[in-house]
Amino acid sequence: MMLNYDYPLYRPPSEADSLIFQVTLGCSFNECSFCDMYRSKQYSERSWDEVKAEIDMMAKMLPDTKRIFLADGDALNLSVEYMQKIVKYLREKFQNLERISCYAMPMNVLKKTPEELKLLRESGLDMFYLGIETGSDLILKKVTKGATSVTMIRAIKKAMDAGYIMSCMIILGLGGKTHSKEHIRGTAEVINATAPHYVGALTLYLENGIKDEFMTKFGEPFIPVSDHDALDELEDLISQIDVKNNVIFRANHGSNAYTIKGTFPQDKQMMQEKISWMKQHPEVIRPVGLRGF
Ligand code: SF4
Numbered sequence: 001m002m003l004n005y006d007y008p009l010y011r012p013p014s015e016a017d018s019l020i021f022q023v024t025l026g027c028s029f030n031e032c033s034f035c036d037m038y039r040s041k042q043y044s045e046r047s048w049d050e051v052k053a054e055i056d057m058m059a060k061m062l063p064d065t066k067r068i069f070l071a072d073g074d075a076l077n078l079s080v081e082y083m084q085k086i087v088k089y090l091r092e093k094f095q096n097l098e099r100i101s102c103y104a105m106p107m108n109v110l111k112k113t114p115e116e117l118k119l120l121r122e123s124g125l126d127m128f129y130l131g132i133e134t135g136s137d138l139i140l141k142k143v144t145k146g147a148t149s150v151t152m153i154r155a156i157k158k159a160m161d162a163g164y165i166m167s168c169m170i171i172l173g174l175g176g177k178t179h180s181k182e183h184i185r186g187t188a189e190v191i192n193a194t195a196p197h198y199v200g201a202l203t204l205y206l207e208n209g210i211k212d213e214f215m216t217k218f219g220e221p222f223i224p225v226s227d228h229d230a231l232d233e234l235e236d237l238i239s240q241i242d243v244k245n246n247v248i249f250r251a252n253h254g255s256n257a258y259t260i261k262g263t264f265p266q267d268k269q270m271m272q273e274k275i276s277w278m279k280q281h282p283e284v285i286r287p288v289g290l291r292g293f
Pocket of ligand 1: 032035105
């Protein structure tokens, strides 16, 4: 018997093999104009009785679980006390656990004190996935992200200071053709200011249900970037990233036309050379039919 999930259910690609517990449903913000993941759900928090029953059941079925992801969209919205209770219980029931992670909105990191973040970290919460999306304040406003480049930087630094592994996402094409340069400049600035452990680049894909809202909120004609433009953005981003600490960079998400990965700072030149090569070999592009979000 498997868990009775409340669909749709999302998790980061790197949590594909993780055991997922839905400790919350939906997203408490649910207003980013490019994201329709939880539009069909009203945000709610699952009761301890429900969560505990699922943990007890899965601890019997999959006692050797190594990784757990806490869903849905912003489990860090739970109170510190409740999150600590869940994380501690998971650590007690799954003795071979290596990592517990969840999505985290900048706001949910910032509203916790450094002590509270450390408490959760010491209780066994290891990693946050945080969507930077873009470091451009202009575009963040147009896509109603509910955060600025400054709040992004503060949240990432605060979480890293408390000992969390940070995996951040950015979205190629989010500013369209008009704001492409601004998008990449701001995004590189946020990455350079924070040097998260991981940065993943996705490509904008607007589901039909969200397109009109996105276009209206954008406030000006939105001109989508082409695959070639997205590769230019990737090239510009890589050339503008300048970090001393290691940043594992991946642009291998299913939404991307081109795939590239490497670790900054040592692989920067290799990635730049690979992009130059890809520009000469457009046949390596991922066919549109094989892309997905
Ligand atoms: S991008 Fe994240 S914060 Fe924004 S609506 Fe989607 S799940 Fe919520």
